[in-house]
Amino acid sequence: MDELDRRLINRLQLGLPLVPQPWQVLAEELGSSSQQLRERLQRLLDDGTLTRFGPMFDIERLGGAFTLAALTVPEARFEAVAAELAAMPEVAHNYRREHPFNMWFVLGCASLEHLDQTLQRIQQRTGLTPLNLPKEETYHVGLYFPV
Amino acid sequence: MSCILDPAQSLALRRLLESGLPLLARPYQHLARQIGAEEQQVLAQINQWQQQGLFRRLGLVLNHRALGFTANAMLVLDIPDALIDEVGQRLGREPLVSLCYQRPRRLPQWRYNLFCMVHGRQRERVEAQIAALLEQHLLSDLPYQVLFSTQAFKQCGGRFAPASSGASAHG
Numbered sequence: 001m002d003e004l005d006r007r008l009i010n011r012l013q014l015g016l017p018l019v020p021q022p023w024q025v026l027a028e029e030l031g032s033s034s035q036q037l038r039e040r041l042q043r044l045l046d047d048g049t050l051t052r053f054g055p056m057f058d059i060e061r062l063g064g065a066f067t068l069a070a071l072t073v074p075e076a077r078f079e080a081v082a083a084e085l086a087a088m089p090e091v092a093h094n095y096r097r098e099h100p101f102n103m104w105f106v107l108g109c110a111s112l113e114h115l116d117q118t119l120q121r122i123q124q125r126t127g128l129t130p131l132n133l134p135k136e137e138t139y140h141v142g143l144y145f146p147v
Numbered sequence: 148m149s150c151i152l153d154p155a156q157s158l159a160l161r162r163l164l165e166s167g168l169p170l171l172a173r174p175y176q177h178l179a180r181q182i183g184a185e186e187q188q189v190l191a192q193i194n195q196w197q198q199q200g201l202f203r204r205l206g207l208v209l210n211h212r213a214l215g216f217t218a219n220a221m222l223v224l225d226i227p228d229a230l231i232d233e234v235g236q237r238l239g240r241e242p243l244v245s246l247c248y249q250r251p252r253r254l255p256q257w258r259y260n261l262f263c264m265v266h267g268r269q270r271e272r273v274e275a276q277i278a279a280l281l282e283q284h285l286l287s288d289l290p291y292q293v294l295f296s297t298q299a300f301k302q303c304g305g306r307f308a309p310a311s312s313g314a315s316a317h318g
Binding site for chain 1: 161164170171175186200202203207208211219232238240246247248256266294296297
């Protein structure tokens with residue numbers, strides 16, 4: 001990753017301008033060309049540095065439902081439970097954290113009903129009761145990683 | 148020419164965008180052709196969705212671990228109900244805090260109602276930054292915990308149930 005990659009990533013985290021030829025605008029800003037920027041971005045997506053480019057729809061405004069949930073998983077079963085969750089399309093990401101609640105994951109579902117069913121299914125499959133912590137208020141969403 | 152798309156075109160456009168924005172010089176023209184519309188209509192529709200808050204920006208999802216952001220801390224605090232909005236807004240304005248949400252307590256197992264995500268490259272530095280943040284906001288004496296992640300099992304940004312992929316993923 002070189003300096004142009006870094007500047008491109010930092011700039012795109014702020015959003016692509018909504019105009020007919022957005023790459024032309026960025027090329028002028030970054031002193032590059034429209035085609036070069038697109039090639040760079042494609043490579044960063046292909047090699048896994050970036051996982052997605054485009055609009056991120058707010059699932060809740062589209063009628064979907066999100067939650068953050070946690071489990072206390074016995075150490076001997078940790079990998080097996082992680083694999084069980086990884087196979088479920090509703091699980092967006094899953095982290096081990098240093099806490100008695102040692103597994104934390106986000107669920108994204110098409111509806112509240114689907115979310116409840118998903119939590120129940122996790123309980124049935126793992127024998128563990130999820131701690132369900134849906135957000136009640138959003139104070140700030142501003143993921144920005146300067147690279 | 149109508150400014151906005153008909154419902155079928157609008158749905159088709161959203162489906163196309165779920166896999167991301169095509170990396171072309173004129174991406175909206177390309178999308179417009181696929182749904183039988185004009186470039187300007189597609190731009191107007193996307194602008195309207197953005198104004199309505201359906202999405203915040205045409206942006207990136209980073210594999211933050213691949214980029215070296217491996218010190219991923221979830222700071223959780225037990226804030227008195229009467230103060231939570233004020234404290235949440237204050238912490239949410241801090242550049243260090245990338246996400247800040249109120250979530251329910253689940254007593255007796257879980258007492259914390261304010262969640263802040265802090266991402267950095269080095270754990271020691273993130274720990275020091277969080278300690279300074281709490282001190283600055285006079286929160287050090289309230290119950291709190293910092294949960295660092297030690298392993299990521301699945302991180303896929305925008306893939307969910309098939310009907311709703313491409314949504315933002317912060318739970």
